[in-house]
Amino acid sequence: MDFDFSLVLVTLTAVTGLLWLVDSLFFAPGRRACLQAAEAESAEPLPESTRTKILQQPGWADLGKSMFPVLAVVLVLRSFLFEPFQIPSGSMLPTLQIGDFILVNKFHYGVRLPVVNTRVLEVNDPQRGEVAVFRYPNNPSINYIKRVIGVPGDVISYHNKTFYINGEALEPELLARLPPVNPEVLLLQETLGEHTYTTYQDVGRPSLSAQWVVPEGHYFTVGDNRDNSNDSRYWGFVSENLLVGKAVVVWMHWDNFFSLPDFSVMRKIR
Template structure:
């Protein structure tokens, strides 16, 4: 089962805010009135310990008061500025490894309301070569990460493991055969509309050919691990309304729960 963390965060923030407000408007005045009545009956101010006892918030109110500001800040930052993600698969090798923790700029493509995902501030449009996080069109509870290779109006052709954009082949150059002794994979540098990045190709994987025309309001995406990525070649285009943000940096790598986090490979994502 996939949990919608955004929805959970919104609901918990709302709940703690409501509880804090209820205590502030309803129960705090009652505690203040009880203190005033007790001091009037005593004819003098009560000792400090008794005042503290009468004015003490119940546990639920104290917890809500403490949690609400923190949750609100986290909600605002996560919804409108930056959100961390962990890479769960090898579809973006060699650019991103399994266990990489990345930072996604959610403002870059405009601001959206949490949960509803309705855009209320427009900003940039995705460009060729951008690495984006988006909601998987076939199950929007799952986030995917791929590279944009086609924008609205482009004709995308994948022929003989070469990418063509509007009939123009995107240059590739060999970096290495992996592993060197008995190669099964090629490490290549691909230049996508003037922007270089690295990709993997499996030597013995069958060639998949096809041609697609990117419709308005949609994007065509590929994984950098070309022969080990389920992307637009298999399930189609990414609608603009499913964009989450632009992947900008790797800030940590953590292989597993039983290993130590590694901060030695902090880098920008190209």
């Protein structure tokens, strides 16, 4: 079963806020009236313990009052500013390692409503070379992370493991053959727009040949691990309304539950 944390967070925030509001409007005035009546009947000031007992909220109201502000702050931060993600696969190697924890700037591509992901304020559009997080078109409950190489109107071609953007080849620089003898993987460096980054190319994998025209409101995305990435070459374009945000920094690496988190890997995502 897919777990929609945004929906759960919105629901919990709404429920706790409603509990707090109901108590404030309908029950708290009664408790204050009881306190006033008790004070009027008493010849001496009421002990603080008695006042506290009279004004004490029921458990459900106290839960709403204590939890709503916390959930509301988390909801705002997660929905409109930054959200953490963990890299679960190797499709973005060598840029992102399996087990990297990243922060995604959700404001960069515009302010969006939680759950429905509708953009209500335009800020920036994705640019070629940026690493973006988005909802997988074939299953929007799953988040994907890829590099944007095609924007609306671009003609993207792919032949002999080389991308051509509007007829211009994206020619990488060879950095290393891995291993040096009988190499299986090539470590390459590409520059696209303002971004310079490294990619992997699997020597033994065959290459497909295809061409795409990026429609309005859509983007063409690929993994940096070019021969081991399920991306736009296979399932198509990413619609603007599926964008989550721009990946900006790796803040931690954690291999598994039994290992220690490594904060020394903190770096900006290129």
